[in-house]
Amino acid sequence: MQYATYDNTIKKLAQHHITVTDIAQIAYDNEQSYVAGLTLAQVEAAVESILHKRVVQHQVWVGLELDRLAEEHLLEAPLQDLVEHDDGLFGVDETIGTAIAMSFDTIGVTNYGYIDKLKVGLVGELDRKGKTSEAVTTFADDIVGALAAAAASKVAHKFAAGMVENQSRIRN
Amino acid sequence: MQYATYDNTIKKLAQHHITVTDIAQIAYDNEQSYVAGLTLAQVEAAVESILHKRVVQHQVWVGLELDRLAEEHLLEAPLQDLVEHDDGLFGVDETIGTAIAMSFDTIGVTNYGYIDKLKVGLVGELDRKGKTSEAVTTFADDIVGALAAAAASKVAHKFAAGMVENQSRIRN
Amino acid sequence: MQYATYDNTIKKLAQHHITVTDIAQIAYDNEQSYVAGLTLAQVEAAVESILHKRVVQHQVWVGLELDRLAEEHLLEAPLQDLVEHDDGLFGVDETIGTAIAMSFDTIGVTNYGYIDKLKVGLVGELDRKGKTSEAVTTFADDIVGALAAAAASKVAHKFAAGMVENQSRIRN
Amino acid sequence: MQYATYDNTIKKLAQHHITVTDIAQIAYDNEQSYVAGLTLAQVEAAVESILHKRVVQHQVWVGLELDRLAEEHLLEAPLQDLVEHDDGLFGVDETIGTAIAMSFDTIGVTNYGYIDKLKVGLVGELDRKGKTSEAVTTFADDIVGALAAAAASKVAHKFAAGMVENQSRIRN
Ligand SMILES: [Ca+2]
Numbered sequence: 143m144q145y146a147t148y149d150n151t152i153k154k155l156a157q158h159h160i161t162v163t164d165i166a167q168i169a170y171d172n173e174q175s176y177v178a179g180l181t182l183a184q185v186e187a188a189v190e191s192i193l194h195k196r197v198v199q200h201q202v203w204v205g206l207e208l209d210r211l212a213e214e215h216l217l218e219a220p221l222q223d224l225v226e227h228d229d230g231l232f233g234v235d236e237t238i239g240t241a242i243a244m245s246f247d248t249i250g251v252t253n254y255g256y257i258d259k260l261k262v263g264l265v266g267e268l269d270r271k272g273k274t275s276e277a278v279t280t281f282a283d284d285i286v287g288a289l290a291a292a293a294a295s296k297v298a299h300k301f302a303a304g305m306v307e308n309q310s311r312i313r314n
Numbered sequence: 315m316q317y318a319t320y321d322n323t324i325k326k327l328a329q330h331h332i333t334v335t336d337i338a339q340i341a342y343d344n345e346q347s348y349v350a351g352l353t354l355a356q357v358e359a360a361v362e363s364i365l366h367k368r369v370v371q372h373q374v375w376v377g378l379e380l381d382r383l384a385e386e387h388l389l390e391a392p393l394q395d396l397v398e399h400d401d402g403l404f405g406v407d408e409t410i411g412t413a414i415a416m417s418f419d420t421i422g423v424t425n426y427g428y429i430d431k432l433k434v435g436l437v438g439e440l441d442r443k444g445k446t447s448e449a450v451t452t453f454a455d456d457i458v459g460a461l462a463a464a465a466a467s468k469v470a471h472k473f474a475a476g477m478v479e480n481q482s483r484i485r486n
Numbered sequence: 487m488q489y490a491t492y493d494n495t496i497k498k499l500a501q502h503h504i505t506v507t508d509i510a511q512i513a514y515d516n517e518q519s520y521v522a523g524l525t526l527a528q529v530e531a532a533v534e535s536i537l538h539k540r541v542v543q544h545q546v547w548v549g550l551e552l553d554r555l556a557e558e559h560l561l562e563a564p565l566q567d568l569v570e571h572d573d574g575l576f577g578v579d580e581t582i583g584t585a586i587a588m589s590f591d592t593i594g595v596t597n598y599g600y601i602d603k604l605k606v607g608l609v610g611e612l613d614r615k616g617k618t619s620e621a622v623t624t625f626a627d628d629i630v631g632a633l634a635a636a637a638a639s640k641v642a643h644k645f646a647a648g649m650v651e652n653q654s655r656i657r658n
Numbered sequence: 659m660q661y662a663t664y665d666n667t668i669k670k671l672a673q674h675h676i677t678v679t680d681i682a683q684i685a686y687d688n689e690q691s692y693v694a695g696l697t698l699a700q701v702e703a704a705v706e707s708i709l710h711k712r713v714v715q716h717q718v719w720v721g722l723e724l725d726r727l728a729e730e731h732l733l734e735a736p737l738q739d740l741v742e743h744d745d746g747l748f749g750v751d752e753t754i755g756t757a758i759a760m761s762f763d764t765i766g767v768t769n770y771g772y773i774d775k776l777k778v779g780l781v782g783e784l785d786r787k788g789k790t791s792e793a794v795t796t797f798a799d800d801i802v803g804a805l806a807a808a809a810a811s812k813v814a815h816k817f818a819a820g821m822v823e824n825q826s827r828i829r830n
């Protein structure tokens with residue numbers, strides 16, 4: 143019996159051309175104007191920490207496997223067509239994305255929606271790749287956007303926690 | 315390009331030995347003590363109406379395909395093992411179930427949790443089948459429980475609507 | 487015993503300066519490039535239909551009451567401060583928004599996140615009003631954004647349904 | 659500006675007669691048959707850790723404030739009536755509960771539904787109290803059930819993590 147691990151999830155992401163740095167870059171661009179002195183390395187650490195959660199690993203595995211299976215034409219119709227052609231009304235990729243974005247907290251959900259619609263960074267690259275090549279990226283773009291959103295949310299909470307602590311120290 | 319339809323979803327459910335009547339029976343047992351004069355046929359109509367929603371059809375298709383693919387050993391490890399052995403900490407079947415249960419409203423979610431944990435009716439049969447045969451029913455049981463919960467919720471709302479109307483008629 | 491109705495929900499929204507037309511305008515701007523010949527009146531009908539759902543009415547009532555109670559300083563600290571000052575890490579307004587956006591389907595969630603972050607139309611006006619006056623709009627902006635997202639999603643599904651029907655008619 | 663903290667959340671819970679031990683007892687009863695040697699103290703630690711999450715604190719504060727406001731007749735009709743009489747179709751208490759249950763992961767959602775429907779332990783006490791006294795416990799019972807479900811899920815994951823580590827150590 144094999145289990146999902148941080149290592150096999152990172153390897154699976156790499157097979158779909160997704161790196162921690164690319165995910166972190168989206169989250170960094172989202173948060174840098176709010177968090178003074180934020181570094182990309184800090185955001186990468188947040189992405190890594192999120193990818194250590196078993197729940198997130200399971201969602202990533204399901205999503206990327208569905209992309210792979212569609213690419214290899216192993217799904218039954220109509221699911222094959224819906225995933226292969228990234229049908230505009232197919233929403234299970236967003237169900238998976240929402241579950242990942244919520245794994246940190248609800249604030250992740252609006253970040254995820256924003257990143258997904260504006261096709262920021264790697265999300266846009268994956269979307270274009272899905273439209274212009276044989277590659278299927280129907281789930282991949284949502285996974286990247288949701289991981290970035292969860293990381294942005296984690297960074298925002300961590301920074302704010304610092305602020306609150308400082309304030310209460312000043313008040314006392 | 316093929317799309318999900320009510321007909322191909324019913325057919326897919328049948329291939330996994332799931333019928334509208336079995337789903338309706340669970341919802342009927344759940345609601346009959348609250349709704350005087352409720353008939354199984356009324357609950358079957360609720361299940362059918364829910365299965366006409368495209369969003370629900372997509373969730374059903376994804377879940378049942380993942381069961382089939384695990385049965386045919388077409389998933390990559392570790393996902394193959396997690397789905398095939400219905401790992402207790404694998405939660406994507408519950409993500410799909412929750413999305414279906416929420417497709418009617420939030421009250422569906424608690425009904426779904428209850429049906430899922432108590433393994434009511436066909437949910438229990440599918441669970442036992444998954445544990446005692448080569449069949450994989452990791453997603454199937456959650457799909458059945460969630461559809462039953464959504465139907466129970468729909469019946470409850472419809473009945474209450476009638477009551478409210480009656481009351482306001484009496485008051486006037 | 488009074489119940490939530492379409493009429494008392496519309497009246498409550500009006501007290502918070504929110505109209506069906508303003509909500510519909512956001513959804514219309516979102517969908518008009520995808521749906522040829524879409525009219526504002528069609529989107530208004532979608533918003534009205536969503537506001538007829540009891541589940542949605544309940545979420546609207548809770549959110550707008552929390553804004554009103556904060557405005558009248560009737561909440562206990564720290565909740566009073568969190569809602570009154572629209573704290574960036576307070577996420578319950580987004581929980582309510584997500585529940586509304588999901589009431590149609592998951593595709594609503596990403597639309598909602600996008601509208602919320604970009605502060606489109608009335609969402610932006612409410613946000614500015616909350617920041618520059620005594621008015622509290624912490625929940626109001628999310629309610630507007632989520633209703634617009636649900637309406638956009640409903641319009642998209644309806645239109646696509648038409649397309650699918652046409653295609654299958656052509657195919658036959 | 660005051661913020662939600664672990665301490666003020668614990669105090670708020672106590673005002674509604676909810677203790678960490680009562681919540682932990684429900685989770686303990688749920689998990690003890692799966693986790694050999696589990697102690698109540700371990701589950702209490704899990705509940706405390708969940709109550710340290712800011713997102714959870716916010717949900718608790720909103721829910722319990724709505725109960726208090728209904729008790730003091732400070733809500734506008736129809737929301738006053740819906741919360742005061744714990745209307746069977748009012749679902750916002752379940753929206754809040756689901757958000758808390760999901761704060762650990764999706765497996766929490768089915769546990770929450772089960773605990774909520776069967777009215778286990780303090781959940782049942784709160785429900786009866788709401789029905790037989792002037793006290794309003796519409797949100798309180800869902801908050802308790804959801805915190806217990808999240809704690810049960812946390813315990814299950816932690817224990818399994820141990821198992822997996824042990825297995826891989828044996829395998830090597
Ligand atoms: Ca996608």
Ligand SMILES: [Ca+2]
Pocket residue numbers: 407408451452453454455456
């Ligand atoms: Ca299952």
Ligand SMILES: [Ca+2]
Pocket residue numbers: 579580623624625626627628
């Ligand atoms: Ca807001």
Ligand SMILES: [Ca+2]
Pocket residue numbers: 751795796797798799800
């Ligand atoms: Ca309740």
